[in-house]
Amino acid sequence: MRLGAGPQVRPADASAQDDVRRANLSSVLRLLHFHGPATRSDLVASTGFNRSTVGSLTSELTKLGLVRERPGVVGGKGRPSNLVEPVSTGAHVLAFDVTPSSVGAARVGLGGYMLQVRRRLHSTSSHDVPAVVQLIATLATEMQARAATGSVCLGIVVSVMGSVRQPDGLVRRSPPLGWHEVPLADLLREATGHKYPVAVGNDGDLGAVAEYLRGAARGTQDVLYVRGEVGVGGGVVVDGELLKGAGGYAGEVGHIVVKPGGRTCSCGARGCWEAEVGDGAIIRAVGRDPRESEIEDVLSDVAIGNRRAISGVRKTGEWVGLGLASLVNIFNPRIVVLGGTLGALYPTMEPTLASSFSRTLGPMREQAMIVRGELGSDAQLVGASEVAFADVLEDPAGTLEARTAQADEHEDHPLRVLHQAG
Ligand SMILES: [Zn+2]
Structure with missing residues (x-):
């Protein structure tokens, strides 16, 4: 991207x-x-x-x-x-994070200031694409209405869990959201009246951008970021550049096979890493039924020291370590940042994760440090906002000029209306 x-x-x-x-x-x-x-x-x-x-x-x-x-x-x-x-009220961006349960939204001012943050549950289900598009457009309008007079909106960037084609923002597939070939960027441009530039990014890529620019990996040039939730995504920064790949799908780490013939994954294949370390697998590992329990139940069990939960989470840690070792062999990052559920549970799974990581990796292990993300569940919003700021940071005057022209073309200009009325 x-x-x-x-x-x-x-x-x-x-x-x-x-x-x-x-x-x-x-x-x-x-x-x-x-x-x-x-x-x-x-x-x-x-x-x-x-x-x-x-x-x-x-x-x-x-x-x-x-x-x-x-x-x-x-x-x-x-x-x-x-x-x-x-001036945080001079220029701002709108960032969104679509998950299977909700849409997170933030208005972020220049300087990276979170001026407004919202999270809204889907009214129907994430599978209902028109409803999700409408929800994002409504949140955009609401946040735009609260922006300071004169503040220039530089664009909208949306994070989704799934493969996103670049540069056109077509979501090829997202098993957690239930999406297949969804032209999200086009739909959003339409829904917001073509007033803003719109881009869509993969949640792993945006998490990597966020932790690299403003979080746990600041000051490091080679970063592997892994977000474990319902799905498992990742992003890779190599020598200060986000690794994109031919179609923009690089870093789809959830579907590397770690257990041939293992459990069927949401993608249809068997034995994917996601099927062993995603939220569903963790819920099962602690002895709960994924149809009745949520990952929050596991987090609270762990917080109160429930032994069964801790032991199940540690068992999952072995699979996390095994997958990370393969990825570290390929990308040779200086730092591995864990986000989402994996970040939240890292302190609990650390002993088993570290030993399986070391055992699998051998002598390479000293080179990569594993840490928990600093930005938590805001990482995708922060990453999306930084992508939206990139143009103005690269060419401040040219970008503002282009944005003002686009806004003028598509907004009712008060003066113009006055002239017509006269
Ligand atoms: Zn898979």
């Missing part, structure tokens, strides 16, 4: 000088977006640009409404350096 929701912005008449200017604006905005407010002196130190260049870049970003400056604190000798901060 390209880390951006809109069409690539590349003016035809761009000169080399424009390219440099764009890259410099991008560097400053990126620093502020990911690291928060900084003084002009900090920006000089981090970018290597001189004071006057930093001054002119922050002025331009201020004019665009993306940053603001306020007087810094006096410390030591000389004049205080102005503090530059991203």
Whole structure:
């Protein structure tokens, strides 16, 4: 997946000088977006640009409404350096996370500030695609209505558990949602009146992006992220780039076969990793009936120290370790981040997971550290929001111009209506 929701912005008449200017604006905005407010002196130190260049870049970003400056604190000798901060109400994105039970939604401001978070249960079932599309569109309208006046909506990005074709956002198949060949991005563009760029991503990929940029894998260039829930998905960051694959399906780790002839998986094959470590398998492993119990029951049993639950979770840990070892052999990550149920249960399954991981992996094991995700169930929303911010971070002025033009084309402009009325 390209880390951006809109069409690539590349003016035809761009000169080399424009390219440099764009890259410099991008560097400053990126620093502020990911690291928060900084003084002009900090920006000089981090970018290597001189004071006057930093001054002119922050002025331009201020004019665009993306940053603001306020007087810094006096410390030591000389004049205080102005503090530059991203304006969370200057530009925002809408992020969604579709799961079999609910749709999570967030309005996220520049700087990564979660301005509004919602989660709504499906009114019918996740299999009812028109109802899910309508729910997302309704949430988008509600959140958009709460956005600050003048804040530019940069786009909508939706996370789904399933194989998503890039760049068109066609969901090829999602066994947990019961979807097959669903053109989700097109349906959402239609449902939201073509007002916003729309992109759809795989939940594993977006979780990997989130933990890499803002979570447990910050500062690491090679990351394997695994989200275990009803389905098991994954995402891989190699040398700072999300691994996409030919069709955008790389990282579908839930369907590697770990137990030939094993239990039938939701995909129809037998012995997939998902069939051994997904929520259903964990519920069975603790001796509960998946038709009557939910994964939350297992989490609370574990929390109160129920021995049967702990032992079942540890048994599952062996399968988790075995699958992770195969993946680490292929991708050689520095860090493995566990999200979803696997993240929540990691402290309990750690002993058995670690020993089966080490046994299977052999001498390679020292190179990969296994950790629990820091972002928990927000990871997909955070990842989706970062994908939606990618364009403005790459080309602040060009992206804002393109977005304003698209919004003007599809929204009733108050002035235009006035003219018609007169
Ligand atoms: Zn499978």
